[in-house]
Amino acid sequence: MSFRGKLGPTGNGGGDDFPGGHAHRGEKLAAEIQSALQQVFAKGLSDPRMDGSMLTITSVMVNSDNKMAYIAVSVLPEKHENRVRAALTHGARFLRRECGELVRSVALPNFEFRIDSSLKRQAGVMQALAKVAEERPPEAASATPADADPSSGPVTDSLAADNPAPGVSTPLGTKPKFPKLAD
Numbered sequence: 001m002s003f004r005g006k007l008g009p010t011g012n013g014g015g016d017d018f019p020g021g022h023a024h025r026g027e028k029l030a031a032e033i034q035s036a037l038q039q040v041f042a043k044g045l046s047d048p049r050m051d052g053s054m055l056t057i058t059s060v061m062v063n064s065d066n067k068m069a070y071i072a073v074s075v076l077p078e079k080h081e082n083r084v085r086a087a088l089t090h091g092a093r094f095l096r097r098e099c100g101e102l103v104r105s106v107a108l109p110n111f112e113f114r115i116d117s118s119l120k121r122q123a124g125v126m127q128a129l130a131k132v133a134e135e136r137p138p139e140a141a142s143a144t145p146a147d148a149d150p151s152s153g154p155v156t157d158s159l160a161a162d163n164p165a166p167g168v169s170t171p172l173g174t175k176p177k178f179p180k181l182a183d
Contacts, residue, residue: 030060036102049087053080069109072116088113
């Protein structure tokens with residue numbers, strides 16, 4: 001006869017306040033649901049509302065009593081968001097049943113799909129950065145200007161005064177100037 005009291009089945013806690021207990025169960029279940037949904041989506045869905053859309057599961061969160069799973073999805077192109085959300089909401093029970101065959105759990109939570117626009121915002125930021133990079137004038141050559149003082153650059157302890165240290169750039173046609181080392 002095994003004791004499954006306050007220590008739980010593994011003897012390392014059992015409640016939300018103990019390490020190794022239920023605290024991570026929701027996170028583990030969410031990860032398993034996300035993996036299972038990705039497998040189901042990879043097989044393909046026969047709903048015509050999903051045609052021409054690219055769907056990405058961005059996150060899955062399970063509430064504390066493991067009765068609801070909130071699934072955030074990103075849909076491209078953006079104009080298909082409403083019809084894809086309707087298709088996912090309509091097919092939530094089917095998707096839950098398909099995931100139930102892949103997830104090891106006594107009871108699988110109900111699915112609620114939500115549109116996540118964070119990937120679109122991130123893509124917008126990346127496009128803006130790329131546009132700024134294109135509009136920016138190209139940098140000057142790697143040589144420093146003739147009137148710049150090369151000794152104000154990185155300090156090295158190289159003893160070879162005729163050969164610059166790696167990474168030290170000098171104006172073309174001049175010898176590098178190294179600071180004098182104290183004896």
